[in-house]
Amino acid sequence: MAVPPFDPELSVALESLGNGPREPVTPGNLAARQERDAATRPRPTAEDLRADGRFEVAELSVPGLRDGPDVTLVSVRPAGREGPLPLLYYLHGGAMIMGNAWSVLPRILREWVLPLDMAVISVEYRLAPRTRYPGPLEDCYAGLLWAAGHAAELGIDADRVIVGGKSAGGGLAAALALLIRDRGGPGILGQLLLCPMLDDRGHTFSSHQMSGLGLWDLISGETAWKALLGDRYGAADVPPYAAPARATDLSGLPPAFIDVGSAEMFRDEDVAYANGIWQAGGQAELHVWPGAYHGFDGMAPQAAISKDARDARTRWLRRLLAHSSSSR
Incomplete structure (x- = not known):
């Protein structure tokens, strides 16, 4: 099957x-991969x-x-x-199976919090397969409800909240926007969905076209969705x-x-979602x-296309915030 070529700088990385x-990632190595991720992924302290x-x-x-447990939020x-x-x-x-709320913050602080004069809350939601759907999403929703209800003490503007995330986090942000709409939850200003993980079915052209290439493919995706959905995996009525x-x-x-790369499995589901x-x-x-694969800007942050992607995200956030301020 013909595939889009990787960007030269990204290919080197x-x-x-x-x-x-x-x-x-397979069911057989999932536990080991989770242990390795927990041991090696950065986890900066509050200090x-x-x-x-x-x-x-x-x-x-x-x-x-x-009846869910307390949820940890990191507010900066x-x-x-x-x-x-x-x-x-x-x-x-982290594909719903890996990652932590702290590791993503240094870049967010550098690229958005200071330049755009905003606050950030990062959510430590529970991971699959120990916690299956809807546990992780309910964690995210609980944290958002709490933050909106305590906006004054947090020093945040409850009318200017943007939900966002990358990969699994992008999928959770999209799901959170749907849940807020349907439950009548607190209003949100926008949704920042970076290469979001949206489709459990693995039936898009790009999911097969890019399998075995890049950093995330159909086998890994199937493992992650099975971990999240359990017995519901493959059902016609997955919500x-x-x-x-x-x-x-x-x-x-x-x-x-x-945003998404042309050379990654999530391409077609993300384009379809925008459409x-x-x-x-x-x-x-x-x-x-x-020519971008999944997570390209993290793997090759100095590549020209990575810089362009970060600039585009920042410009969108700046426009959204400026419009919300001027429309008051």
Whole structure:
């Protein structure tokens, strides 16, 4: 099967990894991969994140929903800022089976919190397969409800909250937007969906076209979805809050930013999601980065296309915040 070529700079970064990190995640190696991720993924402390006083950091434990456990939120804002700030409510990546709320924060603080004068809350949601759907999503929803209800003490503007995430976190952010719409939860200003993991069915052309290439493929995706859905995997009635690509109604959602690589398995499901928003009369900005594989900007942050992707995300956030401020 013909495949789009990788961007030259990204290809060099991918080859430098060797075969170990590119090995598919399978049910047989899942536990070992989770242990390795927990041991090696960065986990900056609150003191690290304070960065010599530039940021105010609080690790919060808030009540869960539906008999769920308490949820840990990591709240960070520029130090010394008075008045309510817009909030990025961020959900980390890791295919629903890996990752943590702390590792994503240094880049977010550097690229968005300081330049855009905003706050961020990162959510430590429970991981599959120990916790299956809807546990992780309910964690995210519980944290958002708490943050909106305690906006004054957090110093955030409850009318200017953006939900966002990357990969699995992007899928959770999309699901959260659907859940908020349907439960009548707190309003959100926008949804920042970076290479989001949306479709459990593995039936798109790109999911087969790119299998065995890049950093994430059909085998790994199937393993992650089975871990999240358990016995519901493959069922016809998987809800859209578990897999947003299942949604048949994408109306009434906040503006979305969606980006994805042309050379990754999530390409077609992400393009289809943007198209579904447009067809429902909504607003979405879509970027398909040529020759980019999954997680390209993290693997090769100095590549020209990675810089372009980060710039596009920042411009969208800046426009969204400026419009919300001017429309008051």
